[in-house]
Amino acid sequence: MLYRFAHKTGVYGVSIVEEQNNQILVQIEQVIKHPKQGDLHNPKATENVFFHERKALSQFEKRYTSQSQLKAFNEDPLPYVESLQLAITKLEERLQEKQDEHARRSLENLQNLKEDYAIQYKEKFN
Template identity: 60%
Template sequence: MRYRFAHKTGVYGVEIVETHQDQVLIKVMQVIKHPKQGDLHHPNEVEGVFFHERKALSLYEKRYTSKSKLKPFEEKEIPYPTSLQHALTALEEQLKSEQTSFNEKSLECLKALKIDYERQYKRKFD
């Protein structure tokens, strides 16, 4: 059974692997929303901040979390690489809708991330 799990600025479809008292070990099965790029403490800023390149959690990556952070999964279950492509496309479309220096820098980061994702998942990301 899948659950919706938000981690930093990304959202994922996850499955429970193990339960330990108040903690659960989850594994990532799909990407619902790709993480935002940049400095989380200074959103939408490029000048004078360290602009982070933020990757999505990987397929089968495991994390401990509390049960309260798991929400109902209401999306269609799709393979991880396909879900990653959908999440990347949605973020790119959002960033391309307004021309700002933050959006341009974010798009540059996503371009570099696609190269990493192509190596990791042996698939082309448009």
């Protein structure tokens, strides 16, 4: 069974691997929303900040969380790589509409990430 799990600025489909007391170990199965790029403490800022390149959590990566962090999974289940490609495409489309410096730098980061993902998952990312 899959659950919706938000981690930092990304959202993922996860399965439960193990439950211990109040801690639940979840495994990443798909990407619903790719993490935002840039400085999370200064959204939209591009000057005098460290503009972070944020990768999505990897396929099968595990994280501890609490039950309250898991939500109903209301997405179509997709293979991880397909879901990652879809999440990147959606984020790129939103950024291309904005046409500001933050969007431009975010798109540059995403281009670099797609190259990394292509090596990691041995798939071409458009």
